[in-house]
Amino acid sequence: MSQDKNIRIIETYLSVQGEGMHAGLPCFFIRTAVCDIRCSWCDTPQALGNGPSISFEDLLARVPTSVRLIQITGGEPLVQKDQVIALCEALHARGKKILLETGGHRSLDGIPDYVHIVMDIKLPGSGQAHHPFEKNFEWLKKSDEIKFVIQDRIDFDAALSWIRSHNLENVCHLLLSPVWGSVAPATLTQWLLEENIDARMQIQLHKIIWGANATGV
């Protein structure tokens, strides 16, 4: 892997993984710059635009040797897909477990099998529900995750429609995550239980630990 590449990065930081199947584990986060869509509830507006371009050498030097789990998030990492794949190769060669978080609107074709994918399906409340998320289903492994961020009952019903019409319970793990400050976690949990779907209710752990507006954690 060539280390003479550059990638646009907003921030890197060490924290615990706040979401999904790896929640609670120490994790080093690499937040890429730039996103090409605009979700209404986006909680990382600082990552929507261009960030500084840094060399792979400098980026890899920041990665702690003691932490196994690395999350590449954004922004939208797949805007810089070639660089992200090269970064995954470099991290994999160092023995790291890699989580890749994506909005789901860009193709996952070419993402290495050893990368654990966490893909959103955007719902009506995001204003971005029109993308062809189903085109990515063929690239998901059973161990990967689809995340539905849910703002209200309309979003929940749309998630149900995706799950049932595409048999998503048999595709990969499913996460239901309430928009912070919108639907109450207890309400979403009740809906999940009433509909008896094989999905995981989750609350963003980092927002509970450090508060909803904290960044870099």
Ligand code: SF4
């Ligand atoms: S895809 Fe992610 S970074 Fe982009 S607008 Fe939506 S929430 Fe924000």
